[in-house]
Amino acid sequence: MTELTREYAELLDKQDQLSHFRDEFYLQSNTIYLDGNSLGLLSKRAEASLLSIVDSWKTLGIDGWMQGEHPWYYFAEKLGKLSAPLVGAKPREIIVTGSTTTNLHQLVATFYKPQGKRSKILADELNFPSDIYALQSQLTIKGYDPKTHLVQVKSRDGRTIYEEDIIDAMTEEIVLIILPTVLYRSGQLLDIERLTKEAHKRGIVIGFDGCHSVGAIPHYFSEWDVDFAYWCNYKYVNSGPGGVGGLYVNERHHGKTPGLAGWFGSNKEKQFDMKHEFTPAADSGAYQIGTPHILSMAPLYGSLQLFKEAGINELRKKSLRSTTYLMELIDQELSQFGFHMANPKEDSRRGGHVSLEHEEAARICKALKKNGVIPDFRSPNVIRLAPMAFYTSYVEIWESVQILKKVMVEKQYEEFKNEREVIA
Ligand SMILES: *Cc1c(COP(=O)(O)O)cnc(C)c1O
Numbered sequence: 001m002t003e004l005t006r007e008y009a010e011l012l013d014k015q016d017q018l019s020h021f022r023d024e025f026y027l028q029s030n031t032i033y034l035d036g037n038s039l040g041l042l043s044k045r046a047e048a049s050l051l052s053i054v055d056s057w058k059t060l061g062i063d064g065w066m067q068g069e070h071p072w073y074y075f076a077e078k079l080g081k082l083s084a085p086l087v088g089a090k091p092r093e094i095i096v097t098g099s100t101t102t103n104l105h106q107l108v109a110t111f112y113k114p115q116g117k118r119s120k121i122l123a124d125e126l127n128f129p130s131d132i133y134a135l136q137s138q139l140t141i142k143g144y145d146p147k148t149h150l151v152q153v154k155s156r157d158g159r160t161i162y163e164e165d166i167i168d169a170m171t172e173e174i175v176l177i178i179l180p181t182v183l184y185r186s187g188q189l190l191d192i193e194r195l196t197k198e199a200h201k202r203g204i205v206i207g208f209d210g211c212h213s214v215g216a217i218p219h220y221f222s223e224w225d226v227d228f229a230y231w232c233n234y235k236y237v238n239s240g241p242g243g244v245g246g247l248y249v250n251e252r253h254h255g256k257t258p259g260l261a262g263w264f265g266s267n268k269e270k271q272f273d274m275k276h277e278f279t280p281a282a283d284s285g286a287y288q289i290g291t292p293h294i295l296s297m298a299p300l301y302g303s304l305q306l307f308k309e310a311g312i313n314e315l316r317k318k319s320l321r322s323t324t325y326l327m328e329l330i331d332q333e334l335s336q337f338g339f340h341m342a343n344p345k346e347d348s349r350r351g352g353h354v355s356l357e358h359e360e361a362a363r364i365c366k367a368l369k370k371n372g373v374i375p376d377f378r379s380p381n382v383i384r385l386a387p388m389a390f391y392t393s394y395v396e397i398w399e400s401v402q403i404l405k406k407v408m409v410e411k412q413y414e415e416f417k418n419e420r421e422v423i424a
Contacts, residue, residue: 004333006399010395013395024043025390025391032372032403033388040236046301049302054295056069082308083214083246089222090222090251093249097244098289104135104230107230108259110256114144119173120148120173120175123152124179126161127180135150136150160186166198176206179195182217182350187212188350208228213231214246215237215307216319231245239300244292244293244300257278265288266280319389323353329397334408342356360413360418362377364413366416367412368404370412371403371412
């Protein structure tokens with residue numbers, strides 16, 4: 001039972017090789033931040049790279065495109081190259097551009113090639129709504145009815161999706177598959193390699209939404225031959241609110257004309273020829289559309305330096321240790337309060353957060369916040385708790401569970417309404 005003591009948590013912190021990264025982040029006193037899977041916190045490095053870009057605008061004006069520490073004209077490619085180790089891709093396969101949803105639109109516009117009967121898109125019924133909206137509108141644009149042409153694999157338990165069920169749904173009518181790497185609610189990690197193999201056996205193109213895994217879990221997109229992927233950088237990658245997203249396209253597909261063309265997707269040497277014939281970049285840069293959002297990309301540079309120093313494999317190891325520790329504490333301290341742990345328990349099947357279900361979840365979250373613990377509520381009944389490998393200490397995990405226990409014992413949640421806020 002030593003695991004239950006604060007001293008044990010302190011010991012874990014002492015043994016933690018990554019603990020010094022905590023000083024790199026802006027943490028608020030009296031607050032335990034467990035919501036880095038929705039919006040990662042600001043690091044000093046990210047702040048510095050943002051200020052450096054602001055300074056280049058201040059001092060260089062238009063010449064900032066080609067001069068300064070980070071010439072803006074090549075910044076998306078530079079950040080793509082730095083992102084490559086996070087997802088196991090070749091530098092030229094990644095570009096930092098757009099948002100999760102706009103990148104999905106771009107990729108579906110490029111890779112959805114219906115041919116006769118082979119015209120349906122396969123997704124799952126638990127993916128994030130924005131992904132589903134994008135797929136519905138892409139089908140509509142092509143003249144198909146999403147009701148018949150978007151096939152969504154059912155969940156057997158409302159929390160997870162069985163890989164077997166996805167594979168069974170890979171029929172000869174399916175031409176494209178879009179799945180999350182990690183499900184945003186339950187935190188289930190899908191077997192990306194296996195699903196990619198099975199899709200390719202059937203001649204189906206497959207792409208993944210990496211929002212809940214990039215920056216938390218190492219991937220091997222190139223090696224696994226994943227066709228494409230897209231993700232946001234403001235969750236585990238700590239690039240700031242609305243930070244520009246990332247996109248991977250396997251080099252096998254390079255040279256295709258993107259579905260949504262724009263001048264920033266040009267071959268960079270030709271772009272300023274201002275010709276009306278589009279010459280796409282020879283790499284994933286082709287998927288850019290308009291002028292890059294330089295200020296919203298700037299913090300990513302500093303943040304990626306931290307990833308380079310820590311290493312994604314080490315971060316994953318700590319994340320697994322932290323979530324394992326959190327799950328053990330929850331099992332031992334909270335068993336009589338009606339929580340259900342909805343995330344898979346095996347390391348190979350879970351992402352970076354613990355998913356707790358409770359019928360009073362909305363107001364339990366409000367009570368936690370009042371006590372200085374920042375969780376994440378997902379309607380109707382999910383509390384997501386995400387210890388961040390970069391900055392959450394084991395003592396904070398221990399304290400969070402003590403506070404949650406106190407909230408339950410004293411029924412502190414009863415002073416709040418069990419409804420979500422506008423943002424939750
Ligand atoms: C966070 C998230 C999004 C958000 O999309 P944006 O275009 O960045 O607003 C989309 N899909 C998933 C799975 C997410 O987790």
